[in-house]
Amino acid sequence: MMINSVLGPLSPEQMGKTLVHDHFNFAYPGYPADLSIAPYDYNVERGRCLEMCDTLNEIGIKTVMDPTPCDAHGRNPELYAEVSQKSGINIILCTGLLNEHDGAPQYWITMYGKDISKMITDLFIKEISEGILQTGIKAGFIKVGCSSALTDYEKSVHIAAVNAQKATGVPIITHTDERSGVEQAEFLLSLGADPKKIMIGHVNSVNDVNYHRAILQKGTSIAFDRMGLAAVFDFTExxxxxxxxxxxxxxxxxxxxxxxxxxxxxxxxRFADLNEEWSNAFKNSKIDFICREAIPMLKAEGVTDQQINTMFIDNPKNLFLGV
Ligand SMILES: [Zn+2]
Structure with missing residues (x-):
C-alpha cells in the first residue's frame, strides 16, 4: 500500500515522525474578496513554507499531513511539490470540505434537487485517484468538519467521505466543534467507515478526559491536534x-x-497587533511547540519516549495502513 504524497507514492514506512494536522498556507472562504489589499505572492509563500520546513528538519519531523480542504484557500499542490522537493519534508494533502459555518456550502446547497453527496463523492474520488485541480498531484486523505451538532449539509459531506473511503481506502480525519466528536464518530461508523482509518480531530478543544474516552470507546483514533492552543480554549498545556x-x-x-x-x-x-489577551492565547501556537515544549511536559506526567514514538510515528502510519 502506498500513500499519495505531493511527490508521488510514499511508503508508510517512510513517514517517520509525523504531524497529523498542521497547515502550510491557509485562509477561510472569503479571502479572495480581500486580494486587492492582500495579494497572493507565490514566491513569498514559498519562502514561508521553506522556512517552516527548516524548523521541521531541525526538530526531526519527516512528514506533514496538511488538512486544508477544497473550500478553504491555500492548498497549492505545485507549490508544495516544490517545497517538499527542496526541503525533504514529505507533504500529504487532503481532499475534503470544511464544516458548514466555516466553509463554503452555498455552491452545493444551491444544486437544487440534486444528490450532493453523490456530487461530492465524485470530487473526493477524483482528487484521490487522478489528482487535485489539473496538477496530477493526488490527495492522500479526506478531511470532514462537524459543527457542535452535525448539520444536514455536513451529513452529506460525511456520507461522501465514507463513500470515497470505501472506493479508495484512504483515511478520514476530522474537524469538530465543542463536543461533537462522539456524534461524528458514531455517524461515520454507522455508514460503514473503517474505524482504524478514522481520526477524530480537535478533541483538545475540550479539557475533559471523559469526552476523549467516549470517542475512543467507539473504536476510532483521536487527535490532540491543537497542542499550543489550550489558552484559546481557557485551559493549560x-x-x-x-x-x-x-x-x-x-x-x-x-x-x-x-x-x-x-x-x-x-x-x-491575523496575528499582527494582537491585544494582550489574544497574544497570550496564541503565544504557544508554533510548529515546534510539541517537540520543544510539550514533550518535556508529557514526560513529567510519566509518558515514556517509546509511547511518544508510538503516537508520533507508528499511529499515523497505521492510520493509513488500517491496522
Ligand atoms: Zn486545521
Whole structure:
C-alpha cells in the first residue's frame, strides 16, 4: 500500500515522525474578496513554507499531513511539490470540505434537487485517484468538519467521505466543534467507515478526559491536534499533557495522535497587533511547540519516549495502513 504524497507514492514506512494536522498556507472562504489589499505572492509563500520546513528538519519531523480542504484557500499542490522537493519534508494533502459555518456550502446547497453527496463523492474520488485541480498531484486523505451538532449539509459531506473511503481506502480525519466528536464518530461508523482509518480531530478543544474516552470507546483514533492552543480554549498545556498521560495509562496509546493546527495565514496577518489577551492565547501556537515544549511536559506526567514514538510515528502510519 502506498500513500499519495505531493511527490508521488510514499511508503508508510517512510513517514517517520509525523504531524497529523498542521497547515502550510491557509485562509477561510472569503479571502479572495480581500486580494486587492492582500495579494497572493507565490514566491513569498514559498519562502514561508521553506522556512517552516527548516524548523521541521531541525526538530526531526519527516512528514506533514496538511488538512486544508477544497473550500478553504491555500492548498497549492505545485507549490508544495516544490517545497517538499527542496526541503525533504514529505507533504500529504487532503481532499475534503470544511464544516458548514466555516466553509463554503452555498455552491452545493444551491444544486437544487440534486444528490450532493453523490456530487461530492465524485470530487473526493477524483482528487484521490487522478489528482487535485489539473496538477496530477493526488490527495492522500479526506478531511470532514462537524459543527457542535452535525448539520444536514455536513451529513452529506460525511456520507461522501465514507463513500470515497470505501472506493479508495484512504483515511478520514476530522474537524469538530465543542463536543461533537462522539456524534461524528458514531455517524461515520454507522455508514460503514473503517474505524482504524478514522481520526477524530480537535478533541483538545475540550479539557475533559471523559469526552476523549467516549470517542475512543467507539473504536476510532483521536487527535490532540491543537497542542499550543489550550489558552484559546481557557485551559493549560499542562491539562492537555495530563489528559494524554491519563488516556495512555488506560491503554489507549495506539489511538492517540498529536499535532498543533498551526497555519501560515494567507491574506492580512491575523496575528499582527494582537491585544494582550489574544497574544497570550496564541503565544504557544508554533510548529515546534510539541517537540520543544510539550514533550518535556508529557514526560513529567510519566509518558515514556517509546509511547511518544508510538503516537508520533507508528499511529499515523497505521492510520493509513488500517491496522
Ligand atoms: Zn486545521
Amino acid at each position: 499542562e491539562d492537555n499533557c495530563r489528559n494524554v498521560a491519563q488516556l495512555i495509562k488506560e491503554g489507549f496509546v495506539k489511538k492517540i495522535m498529536l499535532s498543533q493546527d498551526t497555519v501560515l495565514s494567507l491574506g492580512r496577518d
